[in-house]
Amino acid sequence: MESLLQAILSGLFVGSILALLSAGFGLVWGATGTINISHTAFSVAAAYLAYWLTSFGLWGFFSSLIAAPLLAFALGVLTYRSIVRPAAANVGELGLVTLVSTLGIGVALENLLAAIWGPGPRVLSLPISTEAIRVLDVSVPTSTLLAASFAWLGLIVLWFFLYKTYTGKAVRAVWQDPVGAALYGIDRDRVTDVAFGVATATAAVAGVAMALIYAFSPATYIEWLIWAFLIVIVGGVGSPLGTFISGLLVGVISTVVGLWAPFSWLPVILFAFLIGVVLWRPTGLFRI
Amino acid sequence: MAANRAVPYIIPLLGVLAISMPLVISIPEYLLSFLFWFLVYASMATAWTIIGGFAGYVSFGHGAFLAIGAYVSGIAATHLQRIGDFSPTLTLALLMILGGLSASILAAVVGFPFLRLRGPYFTVASLLLVKVSYALVVNTPVLGGGGGLWLPVPRLEISTLRYLVYAGAIFMTALALFVAWKIQYSKFGLGLVAIRSDEDVADGLGVNTFHLKLFALIISAALTGAVGALVAYERGNIYPDVIFDLNISVLTALSALIGGSTHWAGPFIGAGFVRVFDELVSTYIGREVARILFGLMLAITILIRPTGLLGAPKPARKDNREKSSKGNESG
Amino acid sequence: MRRVQKETKAANMKLRAENITKTFGGILALTKVSFEVSTGEVIGLVGPNGSGKTTLFNVIAGTYPPSQGRILLDTKDITNSPPWLRARLGISRTYQVPRPLHELSVLENVLVPLCLAKGLPLGMFSESRAEELLSLVGLESKASAPTHHLSLIELKRLELARALALDPKFLLLDEVFSGLSPSEVESAYNLVESVARSGIGVVVVEHNMRLVMRLCKRIVALSFGQKIAEGTPHEVASHPEVIKAYLGEEYA
Numbered sequence: 001m002e003s004l005l006q007a008i009l010s011g012l013f014v015g016s017i018l019a020l021l022s023a024g025f026g027l028v029w030g031a032t033g034t035i036n037i038s039h040t041a042f043s044v045a046a047a048y049l050a051y052w053l054t055s056f057g058l059w060g061f062f063s064s065l066i067a068a069p070l071l072a073f074a075l076g077v078l079t080y081r082s083i084v085r086p087a088a089a090n091v092g093e094l095g096l097v098t099l100v101s102t103l104g105i106g107v108a109l110e111n112l113l114a115a116i117w118g119p120g121p122r123v124l125s126l127p128i129s130t131e132a133i134r135v136l137d138v139s140v141p142t143s144t145l146l147a148a149s150f151a152w153l154g155l156i157v158l159w160f161f162l163y164k165t166y167t168g169k170a171v172r173a174v175w176q177d178p179v180g181a182a183l184y185g186i187d188r189d190r191v192t193d194v195a196f197g198v199a200t201a202t203a204a205v206a207g208v209a210m211a212l213i214y215a216f217s218p219a220t221y222i223e224w225l226i227w228a229f230l231i232v233i234v235g236g237v238g239s240p241l242g243t244f245i246s247g248l249l250v251g252v253i254s255t256v257v258g259l260w261a262p263f264s265w266l267p268v269i270l271f272a273f274l275i276g277v278v279l280w281r282p283t284g285l286f287r288i
Numbered sequence: 289m290a291a292n293r294a295v296p297y298i299i300p301l302l303g304v305l306a307i308s309m310p311l312v313i314s315i316p317e318y319l320l321s322f323l324f325w326f327l328v329y330a331s332m333a334t335a336w337t338i339i340g341g342f343a344g345y346v347s348f349g350h351g352a353f354l355a356i357g358a359y360v361s362g363i364a365a366t367h368l369q370r371i372g373d374f375s376p377t378l379t380l381a382l383l384m385i386l387g388g389l390s391a392s393i394l395a396a397v398v399g400f401p402f403l404r405l406r407g408p409y410f411t412v413a414s415l416l417l418v419k420v421s422y423a424l425v426v427n428t429p430v431l432g433g434g435g436g437l438w439l440p441v442p443r444l445e446i447s448t449l450r451y452l453v454y455a456g457a458i459f460m461t462a463l464a465l466f467v468a469w470k471i472q473y474s475k476f477g478l479g480l481v482a483i484r485s486d487e488d489v490a491d492g493l494g495v496n497t498f499h500l501k502l503f504a505l506i507i508s509a510a511l512t513g514a515v516g517a518l519v520a521y522e523r524g525n526i527y528p529d530v531i532f533d534l535n536i537s538v539l540t541a542l543s544a545l546i547g548g549s550t551h552w553a554g555p556f557i558g559a560g561f562v563r564v565f566d567e568l569v570s571t572y573i574g575r576e577v578a579r580i581l582f583g584l585m586l587a588i589t590i591l592i593r594p595t596g597l598l599g600a601p602k603p604a605r606k607d608n609r610e611k612s613s614k615g616n617e618s619g
Numbered sequence: 620m621r622r623v624q625k626e627t628k629a630a631n632m633k634l635r636a637e638n639i640t641k642t643f644g645g646i647l648a649l650t651k652v653s654f655e656v657s658t659g660e661v662i663g664l665v666g667p668n669g670s671g672k673t674t675l676f677n678v679i680a681g682t683y684p685p686s687q688g689r690i691l692l693d694t695k696d697i698t699n700s701p702p703w704l705r706a707r708l709g710i711s712r713t714y715q716v717p718r719p720l721h722e723l724s725v726l727e728n729v730l731v732p733l734c735l736a737k738g739l740p741l742g743m744f745s746e747s748r749a750e751e752l753l754s755l756v757g758l759e760s761k762a763s764a765p766t767h768h769l770s771l772i773e774l775k776r777l778e779l780a781r782a783l784a785l786d787p788k789f790l791l792l793d794e795v796f797s798g799l800s801p802s803e804v805e806s807a808y809n810l811v812e813s814v815a816r817s818g819i820g821v822v823v824v825e826h827n828m829r830l831v832m833r834l835c836k837r838i839v840a841l842s843f844g845q846k847i848a849e850g851t852p853h854e855v856a857s858h859p860e861v862i863k864a865y866l867g868e869e870y871a
Contacts, residue, residue: 035408086591095408096346097594100541101587103348107538108583115576222534226419229412265427271420275413279401475734475741478723482731485720492680494706494736494785550722
């Protein structure tokens with residue numbers, strides 16, 4: 001029983017990180033129709049940045065938490081301006097064109113990271129990582145707690161932005177209903193600029209958080225992408241709340257399932273499930 | 289048109305390559321290897337374009353077809369050896385047929401669900417296919433798991449082996465080019481272009497789009513699977529990390545896109561360009577740098593010239609819309 | 620007028636929609652709408668915006684199935700038949716905003732149904748048949764042109780040629796007159812009339828009441844997803860329900 005409780009709790013923590021990772025991906029997808037393959041590549045890049053800065057000391061780690069989102073924001077806007085906006089000229093094939101071109105960016109980014117750090121896996125470890133804290137009678141690794149708290153920080157900032165600021169509300173409107181938002185006179189172009197930047201910034205924060213828990217290598221971005229894809233599809237492409245809940249759900253399910261199924265089979269089960277969902281209802285299982 | 293200009297170049301080029309076969313023994317190893325891999329990519333890209341370019345269903349999952357061809361033929365090779373001594377040519381031919389067959393079965397199986405998806409969703413599903421296959425293989429000890437599968441060493445002299453494998457590559461390239469050429473100028477090809485242009489309209493015009501797409505996928509997979517068997521035979525081993533590498537799928541698609549995915553000769557030319565570029569950059573600057581550039585090239589090509597070198601430039605679709613009715617769709 | 624299709628006056632066939640109900644999510648677009656068209660007839664399907672006429676049109680064409688009800692071609696239930704099968708069974712449609720197969724030339728556009736639905740081999744015979752169809756609609760000079768060179772009226776003509784290539788028993792025309800100048804409307808009108816005279820059953824979805832009254836023998840009027848009237852143009856035009864639905868819109 002304790003292991004089940006531990007799995008659920010652990011799953012909630014991991015799920016919050018996954019939720020943050022997927023939020024930006026879903027935001028861009030909903031607002032612009034772009035399936036941004038490079039989204040998680042930015043996460044991995046942020047992980048490497050954190051890894052590198054942490055080698056200088058703990059202060060390096062915290063500075064990466066600031067530097068990574070800022071850099072990512074700028075790169076996100078750049079991606080939008082150089083790829084998504086020009087791609088809009090291809091009416092009718094926008095989804096495919098942006099998919100393939102962001103794949104190209106992802107591949108380029110992956111190989112850039114591999115060129116600098118090599119293809120092998122890295123782990124981001126902080127001096128406190130090996131300890132564990134008891135929460136609710138269950139033992140949770142400190143790194144998980146730390147990662148989850150960064151994710152929560154990111155989620156709260158994101159929530160504040162989307163629900164309490166003017167620009168954020170406009171972004172949310174475009175996310176949930178791009179056509180309707182245009183009818184309301186929202187300057188879709190400027191908003192999308194910001195949306196892309198915010199999305200990529202959250203990807204960066206989530207990347208750093210993921211790095212605290214999971215080993216990563218340049219090629220890992222595809223796996224993280226599949227998580228994000230699954231979460232967004234299950235939660236609904238136009239739904240911020242749905243994506244959040246879906247992230248938590250997927251996190252819990254994956255850790256609970258991991259109790260019984262051997263870990264290496266998890267990807268297979270997950271991918272098979274994802275293919276099933278994509279076939280059945282590509283726009284989302286739920287409408288929240 | 290560009291197409292007619294390409295044909296006179298390719299046939300003699302292939303001829304030259306074919307004629308150079310007896311010289312295989314005296315060709316330096318690296319050049320032979322270069323030509324071999326060029327032909328491998330050329331045939332893969334040509335096979336890819338039947339579904340990716342002609343039909344417009346962009347797949348990044350052809351690695352799965354390559355892999356199944358490799359693995360099935362690899363396992364068959366170990367069993368064949370136990371049965372008896374076959375001539376190497378016959379063995380290779382059998383293995384390639386087996387590879388192609390197994391890939392077509394896989395294509396038929398995944399085609400049914402996957403081809404119901406449109407555009408980006410199909411592409412994502414194809415990515416998933418590769419990932420699932422990789423996970424499956426790595427978890428299956430009988431396939432060698434993560435460590436890879438080793439094929440029995442053919443009882444051949446090195447030079448004969450090189451000759452045989454090179455002949456196989458030429459054959460596959462010629463076959464793929466022939467198939468693509470035939471399809472492009474047939475009713476089947478017309479139907480595929482219709483699907484690519486506007487699938488719903490094609491449906492309304494009585495085209496059984498699903499059948500055509502499935503057929504295209506199966507043919508594309510079969511050719512790719514046969515190449516997989518050839519590659520496995522040449523290497524003598526199959527490593528999951530290598531054969532499921534996304535970069536292979538990326539380079540295949542890129543070759544087709546750059547050369548012109550809507551023309552039978554496009555991928556061949558694109559593969560030539562990609563291979564030369566890869567060789568030059570990898571040797572003088574670095575492998576990763578080459579791949580970075582390929583990633584960027586992919587993005588740029590699809591944005592600026594999705595029809596590649598041999599395809600006609602696509603007119604902006606907005607032209608028709610501007611002239612259309614002032615009345616809007618009403619219900 | 621050149622022959623529209625090979626067979627002279629096809630045997631009398633009926634296309635029937637029975638009690639068609641269609642909901643999209645929470646929206647009820649059609650409620651128990653029934654009507655019937657025979658080969659050789661021209662029926663008009665009219666109604667204000669949002670009346671459900673496009674939805675009904677799409678259900679008959681096979682774009683989506685009805686939530687309830689049936690579509691019958693004579694005795695054959697085609698409710699769940701996919702669009703390509705309906706096309707091969709003899710139900711052809713055009714699009715309100717023309718949708719050419721833009722990567723093919725004008726001639727190739729017509730070749731697609733000829734070779735892939737009617738089964739003709741690619742070659743001289745199918746090409747000459749395609750050219751015949753193009754001259755029927757007045758596009759013979761543009762046969763090798765890419766479709767983005769065509770004007771709106773020319774694109775609509777291509778739509779018609781393509782639809783006729785299927786040798787259809789029934790032709791569904793979606794707002795075929797919209798966006799055309801008065802002289803273009805006249806030539807389109809003549810084309811549609813000649814199609815009907817050759818024995819094809821035509822269903823015309825149209826806004827312009829004046830045209831519908833001239834063209835159609837029978838009219839079905841919809842409002843808010845329900846059939847409110849059916850009959851001759853005069854009967855429908857003077858029907859109180861119809862007048863109510865159209866209050867504020869011009870009609871002849």
